[in-house]
Amino acid sequence: MARASYRTIGRLTHYWRVLRDLEAKGQTHAYSHLLAAKARVTAAQVRRDIMVLGYSGTPARGYEVRGLIECIESYVFPASEQRVAIAGVGNIGLALLKFFTGRRPNLRIVSSFEANPEKFDRLIYGCRCHSIDRAGEVIRQEGVSVGIIAVPDGEAQYVADTFVDAGIRGILNFARTPLRVPAGVYVENIDLAMSMDRVAFFARRSLKKEHAASPAKAPSANKESNS
Amino acid sequence: MARASYRTIGRLTHYWRVLRDLEAKGQTHAYSHLLAAKARVTAAQVRRDIMVLGYSGTPARGYEVRGLIECIESYVFPASEQRVAIAGVGNIGLALLKFFTGRRPNLRIVSSFEANPEKFDRLIYGCRCHSIDRAGEVIRQEGVSVGIIAVPDGEAQYVADTFVDAGIRGILNFARTPLRVPAGVYVENIDLAMSMDRVAFFARRSLKKEHAASPAKAPSANKESNS
């Protein structure tokens, strides 16, 4: 039972979504082939990924949908509420706040931080906005473990330092600055401008293969961000 | 002179930004070590990436900043204006429109498409909004080669088909649906929810190493994304 890699974790969340759809349609069992087709990967890849969960299907019946869903949940999703804070309520910050609000029971954006005093103390999509100067204090108080950085590039390192000092262990960084953080803190970078440039490049090149990002795909979903 | 990979292209755009900063500061030459430090990669990686450009530095002087900038530009950036269209002017669509407007001379978002009639014909950040039904027509007329998909998940495949039929060769996809496109069309997926889940996971795991994303990076970016 190998350790799950960055990409495996991403795919597992994808299988989870696919499985939820299948369950909603009344399916009780699913073959690796089916999951593979829906997640656009190979069947072998699906089986390998599921291997790290320690979950087993049966030949002739495949995987049990409900059981696999629960297994993925207990492996990749937080068991109890994990709290998130966001710095920078601008274009991207707002989009994320709006999108994530109320969507995940165990992953909640509880606070936002701004430099612009006009936004202080307002409730934005149910999330209180504080001065960035109070970030450390609030993060500790609320028990936040994940931070999103959506501030201008030049402010990103400062915010990251504040986050790390306050005990945050994972950062989703939209700024185009590679952050310097101590070992043990996970950073996932999403550089939208880089993705645009890449798409433009490969559109000209007219490649045969699709890629990940997302990140990473990586290239897709992000195929790929980086760090 | 090997073919540039997905990740190499991403890093080259990053070096380009770093080099522009150096030039602005009056630096005329730069060593691979310096670029590496600023882009948070290894020096060997920088040299490998530059190798695909066919550009050469000199020992003892390193790379010539201006020359390398021009070389990267001619390799990864469009020589003449490349046009982009965006489907879905919601949270993400708006953020992108606002951010990219007027930022890149040779990469311009020229049109947007919506299903919501309230937005038709309005000018949003200098970009005309059309009905999605007219997408094929407008894309062909304007010579658009890159499409951004920022519509709800269920609409993504339909929009992708429309894009592809109209001749678009590269797609930046924010929907959480793996798109089915013919070979030769490049897709980069950015799944923000997946990135969030990953950050939350690795924050709990408290890993020692930072990762790319992604697209993926990618990942990252973006990390990694996928396809």
Add this chain to the structure above:
DNA sequence: TGCACATTGTGATTACCTTCACGAAGCCTG
């Protein structure tokens, strides 16, 4: 001029991830 040094360019190596391929195992059919 010639030597000592730092850096480049790149073959070789390593690490990681994906795919292949096949033994084992459950299910259905007759």
Add this chain to the structure above:
DNA sequence: CAGGCTTCGTGAAGGTAATCACAATGTGCA
């Protein structure tokens, strides 16, 4: 209950990308 199919789990193989390591090279200095 046995035989045939199909699928799972996984060791081995294959690919791709990152890193290492070193010969080649140009520089500045003595």
